[in-house]
Amino acid sequence: GIQVEQSPPDLILQEGANSTLRCNFSDSVNNLQWFHQNPWGQLINLFYIPSGTKQNGRLSATTVATERYSLLYISSSQTTDSGVYFCAVEETSGSRLTFGEGTQLTVNP
């Protein structure tokens, strides 16, 4: 099956800093989603981005499908950005999402 690798595994920032999270995947995909799992365990959809670039407030994402990677940018980070960020991909052969292991982000005040 498809492999999904996220980096870095852990990231600690001071409030106001910017960060870039990376997701590499091993095969062609139909779908790529970024999620934020907050400290209460809820999964929040951030982006549906199989290719191209999207922006939503302080967050933006870029997927380069031909090179099999996606980047999530967080600007001017806030303490509420803390949590785990997951990248998940859907293989061209099916509908299931395969998740990476996540990036644990801690934003300190």
Next chain:
Amino acid sequence: NAGVMQNPRHLVRRRGQEARLRCSPMKGHSHVYWYRQLPEEGLKFMVYLQKENIIDESGMPKERFSAEFPKEGPSILRIQQVVRGDSAAYFCASSPGLQTDTQYFGPGTRLTVL
């Protein structure tokens, strides 16, 4: 439009009991997916269902686990004779069934087996 709903949010069972987890998809969504998140791990696919059909159950353990999505009512994930290793968060997601779908996730059910 209400999001994906799951209940109960927390479930405690003793070893050997049965656990039933329910998922109501978003309005207009006919595809349901179940994922499991073990402590300190990412989410793993379990099963994909459409109304009255199991499309892909390749991620589901062969024994004790079953899932259904009846014509009427929520999708049910059933775990028989639970063991401590079943303790996890179980997430349900739904999509409208179009070719390019976003999967929307529910809040999850946290199962604890004593």
